[in-house]
Amino acid sequence: MIYLEDPKKLKPLVGQAHQVAMNMLRPISRKYDRAEHAYPTELDMLASMIDGLSESGASEGAGASGVRREEKQEKTGPESSGNRNGSNLASVLSITEMCWGDVGLLLSMPRQGLGNSAIASVADEEQSERFEGVWAGMAITEPGVGSDSAQIKTTAVLDGDEYVINGEKIYVTSGDRADHIVVWATLDRELGRAAIKSFVVPKGTPGMRVERLEHKLGIRASDTAAILFEDCRVPKENLLGSPEVDTKQGFAGAMATFDNTRPLVAAMAVGCARASLDLTRELLEQAGVRIDYDRPAHTQVAAASKYLQLEADWEGAKLLMMQAAWMADNREPNSLEASMAKAKAGRVGSDVTLSCVELAGMVGYSENELLEKWGRDSKILDIFEGTQQIQQLIVARRVLGLTSGQLK
Amino acid sequence: MDLPKTLTSRLGPGGKNGLASTEKRDPIGYAVAGLGRLAASDLLDRLGIRKQTEQVVFTTTRSGFAALTRASRQFAKAGSTKKPGTRVPSAEPTGLFDLTPSEDEQMLVDVVSEFAAEIVRPAAADADDACATPEEVLAASLEIGLPILGLPEALGGIAEERSAMAGTLVAEALSKGDMGIAVAALAPGAVATAIGLWGTEAQQQTYLPPFSEEKSGKDGVPAAALALAEPTVLFDVLAPSTTATKTADGYELNGVKAGVVRGAEAELFVVGAELDGKPVLFLLESGAEGLRVEADPSMGLRAAALTTLHLDHVKVPADAVLGETDASTYTECVRLSRLAWCALAVGTGQAVLDYVTPYVKEREAFGEPIAHRQSVAFMVANIAIELQAMRLLTYKAAGQVAVGKDAARAVGLARKLCAERGMGIGNDGVQLLGGHGFVKEHPVERWYRDLRAVGIMEGAVLV
Numbered sequence: 001m002i003y004l005e006d007p008k009k010l011k012p013l014v015g016q017a018h019q020v021a022m023n024m025l026r027p028i029s030r031k032y033d034r035a036e037h038a039y040p041t042e043l044d045m046l047a048s049m050i051d052g053l054s055e056s057g058a059s060e061g062a063g064a065s066g067v068r069r070e071e072k073q074e075k076t077g078p079e080s081s082g083n084r085n086g087s088n089l090a091s092v093l094s095i096t097e098m099c100w101g102d103v104g105l106l107l108s109m110p111r112q113g114l115g116n117s118a119i120a121s122v123a124d125e126e127q128s129e130r131f132e133g134v135w136a137g138m139a140i141t142e143p144g145v146g147s148d149s150a151q152i153k154t155t156a157v158l159d160g161d162e163y164v165i166n167g168e169k170i171y172v173t174s175g176d177r178a179d180h181i182v183v184w185a186t187l188d189r190e191l192g193r194a195a196i197k198s199f200v201v202p203k204g205t206p207g208m209r210v211e212r213l214e215h216k217l218g219i220r221a222s223d224t225a226a227i228l229f230e231d232c233r234v235p236k237e238n239l240l241g242s243p244e245v246d247t248k249q250g251f252a253g254a255m256a257t258f259d260n261t262r263p264l265v266a267a268m269a270v271g272c273a274r275a276s277l278d279l280t281r282e283l284l285e286q287a288g289v290r291i292d293y294d295r296p297a298h299t300q301v302a303a304a305s306k307y308l309q310l311e312a313d314w315e316g317a318k319l320l321m322m323q324a325a326w327m328a329d330n331r332e333p334n335s336l337e338a339s340m341a342k343a344k345a346g347r348v349g350s351d352v353t354l355s356c357v358e359l360a361g362m363v364g365y366s367e368n369e370l371l372e373k374w375g376r377d378s379k380i381l382d383i384f385e386g387t388q389q390i391q392q393l394i395v396a397r398r399v400l401g402l403t404s405g406q407l408k
Numbered sequence: 409m410d411l412p413k414t415l416t417s418r419l420g421p422g423g424k425n426g427l428a429s430t431e432k433r434d435p436i437g438y439a440v441a442g443l444g445r446l447a448a449s450d451l452l453d454r455l456g457i458r459k460q461t462e463q464v465v466f467t468t469t470r471s472g473f474a475a476l477t478r479a480s481r482q483f484a485k486a487g488s489t490k491k492p493g494t495r496v497p498s499a500e501p502t503g504l505f506d507l508t509p510s511e512d513e514q515m516l517v518d519v520v521s522e523f524a525a526e527i528v529r530p531a532a533a534d535a536d537d538a539c540a541t542p543e544e545v546l547a548a549s550l551e552i553g554l555p556i557l558g559l560p561e562a563l564g565g566i567a568e569e570r571s572a573m574a575g576t577l578v579a580e581a582l583s584k585g586d587m588g589i590a591v592a593a594l595a596p597g598a599v600a601t602a603i604g605l606w607g608t609e610a611q612q613q614t615y616l617p618p619f620s621e622e623k624s625g626k627d628g629v630p631a632a633a634l635a636l637a638e639p640t641v642l643f644d645v646l647a648p649s650t651t652a653t654k655t656a657d658g659y660e661l662n663g664v665k666a667g668v669v670r671g672a673e674a675e676l677f678v679v680g681a682e683l684d685g686k687p688v689l690f691l692l693e694s695g696a697e698g699l700r701v702e703a704d705p706s707m708g709l710r711a712a713a714l715t716t717l718h719l720d721h722v723k724v725p726a727d728a729v730l731g732e733t734d735a736s737t738y739t740e741c742v743r744l745s746r747l748a749w750c751a752l753a754v755g756t757g758q759a760v761l762d763y764v765t766p767y768v769k770e771r772e773a774f775g776e777p778i779a780h781r782q783s784v785a786f787m788v789a790n791i792a793i794e795l796q797a798m799r800l801l802t803y804k805a806a807g808q809v810a811v812g813k814d815a816a817r818a819v820g821l822a823r824k825l826c827a828e829r830g831m832g833i834g835n836d837g838v839q840l841l842g843g844h845g846f847v848k849e850h851p852v853e854r855w856y857r858d859l860r861a862v863g864i865m866e867g868a869v870l871v
Contacts, residue, residue: 001499001501001502001506001508001509001510001573002506002507002508002509002510002513002573002803002806002807003501003502003504003505003506003807003811004505004506004507004800004803004804004807005501005503005505005804005807005808006505007503007504007505008503008504009503009504083502083504083506083508085504085505089505293816293817293819293820293821294646294739294742294743294816294820295644295646296642296643296644296645297824298642299642299644308820308821308824309824309828311821311824312801312821312822312824312825312828313797313825315801315804315818315821315825316794316797316798316800316801316825317797319797319800319801319804320793320796320797320800322505323507323796323800326505326506326507337796340792340793340796343789343793344793344794344797389786392782392785392786392789392790393782393785393786393789395789395792395793396782396785396786396788396789397785399761399765399788399789399792400765400768400769400779400785400788401769402769402779402780402785406777406779406780407779407780407782407785408780408782
């Protein structure tokens with residue numbers, strides 16, 4: 001039965017996340033936007049609380065680790081028809097709420113890094129157990145390599161029982177605060193993308209050091225590090241997934257992480273944009289503008305008409321996000337839908353937050369309100385984990401049935 | 409005195425030919441205009457095109473320039489005007505997010521999709537040309553039960569519960585064949601569904617029986633039209649200028665409705681009019697005195713044979729009111745109709761995507777398929793993304809209607825997105841085919857014209 005509301009059984013979880021966002025993140029939102037690089041100590045307590053929640057099972061696998069695809073599924077109750085609303089939907093909905101609170105702080109949540117998503121996506125049973133409870137950042141981008149991640153130059157060479165890693169990584173979210181880094185490196189640059197593997201490197205491993213922290217446009221509460229690897233040795237068991245270089249399978253293994261994290265980034269954009277919409281609606285109402293869903297937009301004032309367009313686009317982004325997560329919950333391949341969700345949510349995030357600043361005028365532009373901050377925070381969500389253009393490329397190739405050689 | 413102003417306005421160019429009233433002619437302009445007017449008449453004759461022009465006017469009106477509405481059949485009065493009609497219950501929500509249609513819905517979609525591909529699409533270009541949907545196509549649409557889709561079993565229909573989702577999926581599937589034909593075929597069902605949802609026992613027993621006949625003709629399914637739109641700039645459907653005034657034994661209706669589907673052949677109308685400051689729906693048989701219908705061929709939806717319906721002191725009985733008079737029924741009707749238009753936009757949008765995809769892969773420029781260029785490929789990607797967003801918003805709204813939730817917000821947002829992005833998809837569809845998109849050899853120019861209707865049209869269809 002086609003039904004696109006938020007799942008009833010996730011209401012408590014989503015409500016909880018909303019309360020946390022409202023009562024813990026919003027009060028410190030501006031503080032850490034101003035104090036870039038200061039560690040938000042308030043988050044430690046929050047992280048313990050979230051750990052407690054997930055142990056009690058109340059969180060339904062919310063957060064970064066929620067992307068793991070369960071092998072077995074129980075068939076009981078209303079789900080006996082096979083429809084499953086599981087950890088992927090729980091993750092995107094709770095991340096939406098948390099980012100309604102603050103995107104930068106969500107990204108700084110201990111043990112909820114993108115590296116954790118990577119571990120959850122590709123680690124085997126032994127690794128999942130060994131790396132349980134770590135806080136892992138994700139290191140892919142290099143000074144000369146961005147979207148074209150098959151071209152990374154960081155190398156990993158097997159030497160006895162250890163891999164020796166050499167290279168420079170930038171834009172590592174939580175790169176300073178995390179206790180582990182998942183780093184992408186190539187086993188053999190001649191073999192192209194198939195040789196790219198990810199490695200878990202614990203902090204304090206000799207040869208790995210944080211070189212600097214970036215000063216950014218937005219998500220300033222989150223630290224973004226440049227990390228240097230110089231003859232950094234990790235046990236060979238820290239390679240995630242298979243060490244075989246399978247040229248046929250190509251990039252699929254490493255890229256599987258992205259299919260899982262794209263809906264999460266879409267969720268961040270959806271949450272941030274919702275924050276802007278909620279506040280703007282109230283500001284407009286105070287200014288005497290009422291939004292009417294029944295009257296034609298053209299017969300309402302321009303601000304109301306604009307608001308309707310923003311909200312319609314926002315709803316589209318949210319539903320695309322939920323679709324991608326729902327497919328993952330039901331173990332359907334969702335690479336196309338995940339990219340659609342991120343493409344739409346990424347551009348809607350920017351359009352909504354920036355338009356809300358415009359609608360609110362100097363009130364929106366001033367640091368007295370958070371609208372201008374959301375207008376800055378949203379931008380990164382159309383860039384990291386695959387830019388708008390990369391998402392369009394993925395969608396186009398899938399829809400048109402073209403290879404990366406045909407559609408470059 | 410107004411005389412100078414009247415003179416200027418008569419000689420001035422504004423107010424006709426698409427010219428704003430601020431346009432002014434300079435001396436050369438006056439000369440050219442005069443010459444044009446003199447030459448126009450015999451120019452037509454000399455080129456032998458006058459007959460053709462008249463032919464066009466004739467076919468678009470089908471029965472002359474303007475005519476009385478069709479003499480309606482005698483709808484046999486039955487049932488109590490005091491008792492509420494039979495209603496279907498709302499669907500029971502499972503509380504889970506789900507994108508899988510039910511088995512019944514899927515079956516229905518399969519049947520309608522086949523009909524759309526085999527019957528509707530091949531007939532679309534000619535129907536667009538003729539400003540009418542062929543009788544055979546309409547007859548076939550009756551065989552698959554389109555008019556009774558939204559009616560409860562007790563009233564001769566097939567619905568066991570509120571079937572807004574089924575109606576949405578059917579409208580989408582049909583519109584993938586052709587939007588104009590879809591509108592023509594769905595119009596009687598809109599009226600039947602409205603009577604099913606809001607009619608009294610008497611209204612249901614009087615009007616609904618012929619809708620479940622699986623044939624057209626004298627005793628078969630009547631053509632019927634839900635007439636809400638009006639030919640007004642910045643039209644607000646919630647404040648129609650058509651009026652209903654109370655009389656001793658009923659109401660008198662005055663005004664003009666636009667976008668009335670197959671108005672010339674319709675035997676039954678549901679018309680929106682303002683009564684005591686509130687919009688209200690009225691049932692109106694086509695035989696009523698004071699009704700006049702005029703062909704109104706438009707940019708698109710031409711297969712739907714759009715007309716304007718003129719109501720000049722039209723008398724209806726007291727029990728002609730459909731539903732409540734407090735605007736609640738009317739507002740709900742507007743929302744359900746918009747939802748159906750969203751579904752139509754999604755179907756036609758899908759037709760565009762399915763058409764441009766192979767085209768850009770086959771068409772070559774600079775030595776390779778144009779699909780290999782990002783500027784082309786990204787347009788296709790964005791059509792796919794926005795189309796799916798439109799579809800999800802539409803389904804969300806339909807799901808709310810099906811379980812009896814207030815769907816005002818969901819419908820409002822779906823309509824906004826479908827109007828804007830739907831037109832965008834039509835525009836990009838033509839653009840991707842370049843010059844080929846502009847000529848009638850390919851259907852994309854028709855979809856472009858049809859998609860402009862979404863966001864403008866009110867009424868006509870309903871789920």
